[in-house]
Amino acid sequence: MSDETAFPGRSAEAAEQGGVVIPAASDGFARRTLLRRLMDVVALPSSRGNIQDRAIAGDLLMEILIESDVSARELCARRLREMSQAPKRLLRFLALDAPHVAQLILADNRAFDDADLCQIVEKGGTPHRVAVAQRRDIGPAVASAIAESGDTVAMRALLDNTQSKLSDRSVELMVAASREAPALPPLLIQREEVRPAHALAMFWWAGPVERRQILLRFSAERTLLIDMCGDIFKLALEERDPVVRKSLQIIERRQRDRSAIDRSDHAGLEAAIDAAAVEGMTPAAMMDIAALSGVKASTAERIFKDAGGEGVAVLCKATGLKRPYLRAFWKALRRSDDGADFARVSEVYETIAVAKAQTVLRYWNWSLVSAFGDTDEDGATGFARDLLRMDAAAALTAFGR
Numbered sequence: 001m002s003d004e005t006a007f008p009g010r011s012a013e014a015a016e017q018g019g020v021v022i023p024a025a026s027d028g029f030a031r032r033t034l035l036r037r038l039m040d041v042v043a044l045p046s047s048r049g050n051i052q053d054r055a056i057a058g059d060l061l062m063e064i065l066i067e068s069d070v071s072a073r074e075l076c077a078r079r080l081r082e083m084s085q086a087p088k089r090l091l092r093f094l095a096l097d098a099p100h101v102a103q104l105i106l107a108d109n110r111a112f113d114d115a116d117l118c119q120i121v122e123k124g125g126t127p128h129r130v131a132v133a134q135r136r137d138i139g140p141a142v143a144s145a146i147a148e149s150g151d152t153v154a155m156r157a158l159l160d161n162t163q164s165k166l167s168d169r170s171v172e173l174m175v176a177a178s179r180e181a182p183a184l185p186p187l188l189i190q191r192e193e194v195r196p197a198h199a200l201a202m203f204w205w206a207g208p209v210e211r212r213q214i215l216l217r218f219s220a221e222r223t224l225l226i227d228m229c230g231d232i233f234k235l236a237l238e239e240r241d242p243v244v245r246k247s248l249q250i251i252e253r254r255q256r257d258r259s260a261i262d263r264s265d266h267a268g269l270e271a272a273i274d275a276a277a278v279e280g281m282t283p284a285a286m287m288d289i290a291a292l293s294g295v296k297a298s299t300a301e302r303i304f305k306d307a308g309g310e311g312v313a314v315l316c317k318a319t320g321l322k323r324p325y326l327r328a329f330w331k332a333l334r335r336s337d338d339g340a341d342f343a344r345v346s347e348v349y350e351t352i353a354v355a356k357a358q359t360v361l362r363y364w365n366w367s368l369v370s371a372f373g374d375t376d377e378d379g380a381t382g383f384a385r386d387l388l389r390m391d392a393a394a395a396l397t398a399f400g401r
Helices: 029-042 050-065 072-079 088-095 101-110 114-123 128-135 140-149 151-159 168-177 184-188 196-204 210-217 222-229 232-239 242-253 258-263 268-279 283-293 297-305 309-318 323-332 339-353 354-368 385-390 392-398
Strands: 013-017 020-023
Touching: 029 050, 029 072, 029 323, 050 072, 050 088, 072 088, 088 101, 088 114, 101 128, 114 128, 114 140, 128 151, 140 151, 140 168, 151 168, 168 184, 168 196, 184 196, 184 210, 196 210, 196 354, 210 309, 210 339, 210 354, 210 385, 232 297, 258 283, 268 283, 268 323, 283 297, 297 309, 297 354, 309 323, 309 339, 309 385, 323 339
Parallel strands: none
Antiparallel strands: 013 020
C-alpha cells in the first residue's frame, strides 16, 4: 500500500499547479522539534499530565504527521510502539500506515481492542492483516474478520499463530478457502477448533499426507454412540421416523445393505466388484456397487472419481472387503496396481480400522447428500447445514460440487 493509498487526505509529495510540479515543503528543524515534543507529551504515563493535554497533543501530532514524510511517521511509531495509553485515534492512524510503519504499532501495542483490529483488517492490505494475525491476543471476532477478508496469506499467518483463538465461523470460511489454497489444509488439521465436519470435507482436496492425518485423527469407532443409542434402533423400526433413521445410519454397526442384493444382478458386493474388474466401472456397475455398499450413488461417484484414491480404501475397509478385492476394485477403475498410488491406497486400507472406516464413509454419505437438501426414499431431508452452519456458497465449495 502506497502512502497515497493509505492516506488519501494527505498532501502529495509533489503538487501539480498550472503544469508546474512544486515539491512539498521538507520537514524543517522546527517541525522535527515540535514532533518530538508532542511525542514526549503523548508518551507520558497516565500518572503525569492530564488526559486532555495528551489528547490535544495527539490531535496536533496526527495533523503534522499527515503532512510529513514516512520517516517521521516511522519515528513516531517506534516511539509509541509499546505505549498503550497513547491516543487511540493516533494509534489507529499509524496502524493503517505504510506496512513497515504499521507493523511497528501492531506487533506489541496492547491498546487495540477487537473493534480496532477488525477495522484494520477491513481497511488495510495484506501486510496489515498479517501483522494483526501474528498478535498474541487474537480472539474469535478478529479471527472471523481475517477469514471473511478472503486473504489466504493472512489466514495462513492466523493458523500459524498457536495463541490465536478461532471462531466456528472463521474455521468454516477457511475450510472453504482451503480448496484453492493448498497451504491451508496442513495448518487447519492441526488446530483443535477443527471438527470432523471440517476435516472430512477438506479430505477431498487435501494432499496425501494430510489425508492420512485426517483419517487417523478425525475418524471414530462410534463405541459411545452405539452404547448410548442401542435401544433406539428397535423404536426406530416401530415408529419409522425418517430423521431418526438417517441419524442412526451413522451409528449402526452394519455397513452393507442386504436388501440391495435382491435388486442386484450379482450375488453380493464381491461378485459385483469381480464383474466390474472385467467389464469396467460402468454407470450401472457403480450404482450397483454403491447400493450393495450402503451408500448413495453420488457418494460412490465422488469416491470413484477422486484422483487420490484413498476413498476407495475407506470404502473397501468399511464394507469388510478382503485385500484381494481392493486390488480388483482398483482394476475396475482402470488404474495401475503396480505403482505408488496403489501402494499408498493399500497402506490406508491396512492402517484404518473397520469401525473407523465405516464412520468416515457414513459421514461422507450423509454430508454429500444432506448438504444439498436431497431426500431419500422416505422423503427425509438433510440437515448438514445445522452441523456446518455454512453459507450456501461455502457449503458448495466445501463439498467440492
